[in-house]
Amino acid sequence: MAKYYGSVGYEETVEKEPGIFVEEIMSREYYGDVVRNNRKLENSGEINDSINVGNKISIVADPYAIQNFWKIRYATFMGQKWKVKDVDVEFPRLILTLGGLYNG
Numbered sequence: 001m002a003k004y005y006g007s008v009g010y011e012e013t014v015e016k017e018p019g020i021f022v023e024e025i026m027s028r029e030y031y032g033d034v035v036r037n038n039r040k041l042e043n044s045g046e047i048n049d050s051i052n053v054g055n056k057i058s059i060v061a062d063p064y065a066i067q068n069f070w071k072i073r074y075a076t077f078m079g080q081k082w083k084v085k086d087v088d089v090e091f092p093r094l095i096l097t098l099g100g101l102y103n104g
Contacts, residue, residue, distance in 0.1 A: 001033045001034065001035065002033065002034040002037065003031075003032075003033060003034070004030075004031065004032040004033055004034050004057050004058075004059065004077075005029070005030070005031050005032075006029070006030065006075060006076035006077060007027040007028065007029050007030075007075070007076045008027065008028055008029075008030055008059065008065070008072055008074070008075045008076075008084075008096070009025045009026070009027045009072070009073045009074040009075070009081070009102075009104075010025065010026050010027070010028065010068055010071040010072055010073065011023050011024075011025055011071050011073050012024050012025070012026050012071065025073060025074075025104060028062075028064065028065070030059040030060065030061075030062075030065070031059070031060055032057055032058045032059035032060055032093070033057070033058045034055060034056075034057055034058075034077075035055075035056040035057065035058050035095065036054065036055055036056040037055050038053065038054050038055065039051060039052065039053045039054070040052050040053075040054060051100070051101070052099055052100045053077070053082060053098050053099070053100075054097070054098070054099075055077060055082075055097070055098045056095055056096065056097050056098075057075060057077065057095070057096045057098065058090075058093050058094070058095050058096075059075075059093060059094050059096065060092065060093060061091075061092055061093055061094045065094055066089065066091065066092075066094075069087045069089055069094055070087070072084045072087055072094075072096065073102065073104060074102035074104070075096050075098060077098060080101060080102075081101065081102040081104075082098040082099065082100070082101060082102055083098065083099040083100055083101070083102045084096045084097065084098060084099070085097050085098065085099040
């Protein structure tokens with residue numbers, strides 16, 4: 001099993017001005033393991049195929065991660081930001097399932 005160290009992005013709603021709220025991404029660093037490592041190409045009718053990974057990353061969660069797992073938007077893997085499609089809570093860990101590239 002490969003080791004993991006990377007950032008996980010959380011979407012936070014912050015008030016910029018009175019009555020004006022915007023969504024910002026805040027990242028935090030985590031250690032863990034790469035549980036599954038695979039990729040797939042999907043032909044979506046575009047010129048180039050879309051690359052999706054089906055990787056599963058198990059991170060050691062801190063209290064913030066456990067309380068805000070529903071806000072997770074991306075995780076870094078191999079130098080790229082990937083969308084987090086699914087999060088399984090298996091205390092004291094979170095299992096993140098990655099999808100396509102994150103463009104946020």
